[in-house]
Amino acid sequence: MPRIPVKVKEKGIGDRLIRFRCGLQNTILDVLKARPGWQEVVGDGDPDFFWCEVHWMKDTFDHAYLEEHVKLNHFRNHYELTRKNLMVKNLKRLRRALERESGKLEAQKCDFFPSTYELPSEYHIFVDEYRRNPGFIWIMKPIARSQGKGIFLFKRLKDITDWKKGTEYLPNSDQTKEVPETYVVQRYIENPYLIGGRKFDIRIYVLVTSYTPLRVWLYRSGFARFSNTRFSLESIENSYVHLTNVAVQKTAPDYDPEKGCKWSLQQLRMYLTAKHGVENVEQLFKDINEIFIYSLQSCQRVIINDKHCFELYGYDILIDANLKPWLIEVNASPSLTASNHDDYNLKFGLLNDVLNVLDMENRLTGKERRIGLFDLLWDDGAVILDDSITSDYVNNFATSLNAFLGCKEDRKDNLRQVFQTAQALKKVP
């Protein structure tokens, strides 16, 4: 089928197809290929749009000449927010600044990340805190790995002796040296919110199109990732209980990708609403939105703003038994590989909406506050969200419920209760 050329004169592309390049072979490539008026660059040609991998930014961005209109999916030093140790460093700095300028109460708004130290550099400060809080469980996470690799929980200091003996490869040399890999050690959240006895965390997508001024879009769909095994603090060495990453859970012997370990954000929101009421759940989601804004503000001055760059962040949030949200991590390259059919649809829709917000086709006025499932959350200041979100959740819920009824018995009672509430909510004019 012939492609229809898209007119984008004001952005300097002219009356021709938008050329793209894509460093990944997953949903994003499908979205780009399916987009009318877009064409993949083969060979050496310069693209108008490049979905690159993070290492490209490090290796090539500084030497690349980019025309005015060209767009790339990372900021040059994205790692200021997406590397575990740097994220915490920036958040601690913001907390100190708030305390200095506005007092302790204001600074407490940053208390959404568990107490964290970088190891080995902050080992002694950590040991002081460890001794002040005997009995706490801690989690060790390597700063430069993902998908749960290298993560473990511990209670006794001597359990991290092996880490202290670690071996590190020395760059630009064939040698290795007996130094430990850099980790963060973090207070483990021992009272996660449980559904059907299982722990979960939530993945929410946030799109930043500019850091100066800060412009943030929040995606309405997302998902909760459940662990496959009932939660217990008895077995802290069992990853299937404590780590909710899909990469970990899918290796569990009884993992079923279709029933899966995922709920959509809408389903989770309905469940929580049924249990705790609309107000408490709205407060929870407001608190989560504040996490996005504070964390982005914490690195706003250090991120190199560039008109060519945008970033689609995958936020990982854990909710505790008191409905308090905790920031676990921000991902610069959230997985765009789908784990099942619903996941594919979510990711396809998400990425298509990212392109709609970026508007390479120059169709929008620039005043839009909602584009597809993205809501403008921050535009150099807070943007008031409309409340049609809640009714969307209610409407989507009944459809999703059928899929759930095939799930395990211990979740069914909860779900029946949610279903009744959802029906009742639907009757509210």
Ligand SMILES: Nc1ncnc2c1ncn2[C@@H]1O[C@H](COP(=O)(O)OP(=O)(O)OP(=O)(O)O)[C@@H](O)[C@H]1O
């Ligand atoms: N402080 C914490 N308290 C409780 N659970 C935690 C904590 N930190 C991490 N976890 C659990 O461990 C999982 C993995 O942690 P994290 O996302 O930081 O690691 P990762 O290997 O970088 O994962 P990703 O694949 O998302 O990049 C989380 O999804 C969460 O279930």
